[in-house]
Amino acid sequence: MGTDHLTLPVDPTSRERLRTDNLRLDLVDTADPDAYAAWARAESRGFHSSVETDEAIEQRRSYVGGRRLTGVWDGTVAEPFAPVATSEAWPTEITVPGRRSVSAWAISGVTVAPTHRRHGLARALLEAELRTAHELGLPIAALTVSESTIYGRFGFGPAALARDLTIDTRRAAWTGPVSTGRVHFVSTDQLRDEGLALVERVRLATPGQMSYDGILWDRQLGLMVGDEDAKKLRLVRCDDSAGDLQGFAVFKLTENPADFTQYRLDLLHLVTATDDAYAALWRFVLEMDLVSEVVAHLRPVDEPVRWMVSDFRSVKVAELDHLWLRVLDVPAALQARTFAAPGRVVLEVTDPLGFAEGTWSLEVDESGAAAVSVTEDPPDVRMTAQELGAIYLGGVSPATLTAAGRLTGDATRLEAMFRSPVAAWLSIWF
Numbered sequence: 001m002g003t004d005h006l007t008l009p010v011d012p013t014s015r016e017r018l019r020t021d022n023l024r025l026d027l028v029d030t031a032d033p034d035a036y037a038a039w040a041r042a043e044s045r046g047f048h049s050s051v052e053t054d055e056a057i058e059q060r061r062s063y064v065g066g067r068r069l070t071g072v073w074d075g076t077v078a079e080p081f082a083p084v085a086t087s088e089a090w091p092t093e094i095t096v097p098g099r100r101s102v103s104a105w106a107i108s109g110v111t112v113a114p115t116h117r118r119h120g121l122a123r124a125l126l127e128a129e130l131r132t133a134h135e136l137g138l139p140i141a142a143l144t145v146s147e148s149t150i151y152g153r154f155g156f157g158p159a160a161l162a163r164d165l166t167i168d169t170r171r172a173a174w175t176g177p178v179s180t181g182r183v184h185f186v187s188t189d190q191l192r193d194e195g196l197a198l199v200e201r202v203r204l205a206t207p208g209q210m211s212y213d214g215i216l217w218d219r220q221l222g223l224m225v226g227d228e229d230a231k232k233l234r235l236v237r238c239d240d241s242a243g244d245l246q247g248f249a250v251f252k253l254t255e256n257p258a259d260f261t262q263y264r265l266d267l268l269h270l271v272t273a274t275d276d277a278y279a280a281l282w283r284f285v286l287e288m289d290l291v292s293e294v295v296a297h298l299r300p301v302d303e304p305v306r307w308m309v310s311d312f313r314s315v316k317v318a319e320l321d322h323l324w325l326r327v328l329d330v331p332a333a334l335q336a337r338t339f340a341a342p343g344r345v346v347l348e349v350t351d352p353l354g355f356a357e358g359t360w361s362l363e364v365d366e367s368g369a370a371a372v373s374v375t376e377d378p379p380d381v382r383m384t385a386q387e388l389g390a391i392y393l394g395g396v397s398p399a400t401l402t403a404a405g406r407l408t409g410d411a412t413r414l415e416a417m418f419r420s421p422v423a424a425w426l427s428i429w430f
């Protein structure tokens, strides 16, 4: 990246567009505690969160130095210093097929005050974020979303799905391998450094996982001031026979006041580097006394645990769209990943915002490496930027989108090329 994402001026197009409505689009100086506090409180209010204490806000500020914060201000409201719309973004790395990464613009904190909704503020912010990312030379943008109805219009497609599993532990006797791993409780301090190193160690194994900046990890460990759930969190680690960390789990327990044998265990994070640690930690949570239900959040679509218990139907699955991607630079994005089969295919991509628009020749060699160029050849397949985002990680099948009428033409080769041997999965919200 040639230009610094923190110093690049605010997008002039959206700024001009909002100025006509007497609104001001600007960046937030995170070094200014008052400016940050006003932005952070507006963002919290936008998500209907509780009012945060000064201490909590100041702690959050200590994490945001690497993030670019944007706001929209309306000088005519009772609190003119508080933005009426917010967004934040930062450069991150997202794993792509082939144990490689692509640089991405992670966008978060998109809110518009209920007093200013449906006047195009979110559109101005989102388009500004995309133009900024493009200017910075980032090939894709990424989001996790509150509602799946918002971002398709900006060219994002759901690229990695996730599943919440609800497991009736009384029906789920362990039938999986017997692990040699050792599970033991740890404090947050004990896991903080080593756990993050493990997250980084396994990140390239799964397309869709992203590199963490500080707040994403510390939030998982319950380290944020004012986190109501923090005191309920329990942490365990799993070591191999050499004593090396190969996995950890973060969970919380909630009692059922009507029956103390029916606690619910929420498995919030489970990260493993080996099959042995995976078996050890899953068995540990499923066999806990006084627990009748385990709810595991944001798990991959190909979770093996269903095959490790006595009753397949003891595991109920609810699937959701999770990681949304938006391709901003077709050659850079496609050349960043490895493809599963060689061949050549011509893609026609339409994109109202222009970034991905064009007819592209995608040529993949025997090693899975891609060369992408503009072509005048007739397209084999046609799609919009949304579908390109959806199929990018191999998490959504081009054949499915063809059957759904979202992709037209012959997607047979595309199907073979885009496939990923590991299901795309992002295990956190950001």
Ligand SMILES: CC(C)(COP(=O)(O)OP(=O)(O)OC[C@H]1O[C@@H](n2cnc3c(N)ncnc32)[C@H](O)[C@@H]1OP(=O)(O)O)[C@@H](O)C(=O)NCCC(=O)NCCS
Pocket: 046, 047, 109, 110, 111, 112, 113, 116, 117, 118, 119, 120, 121, 122, 123, 124, 144, 145, 146, 147, 149, 150, 153
């Ligand atoms: C979602 C939110 C940011 C939209 O802000 P907004 O300023 O009202 O949106 P805009 O007026 O710019 O709308 C842009 C487009 O999105 C559509 N849209 C906006 N919110 C939508 C929603 N929740 N569902 C479906 N469509 C939506 C608008 O109809 C408009 O469509 P069009 O341009 O095709 O006509 C705002 O309602 C909000 O803050 N919601 C609560 C927080 C939240 O969910 N944030 C998203 C985090 S991922």
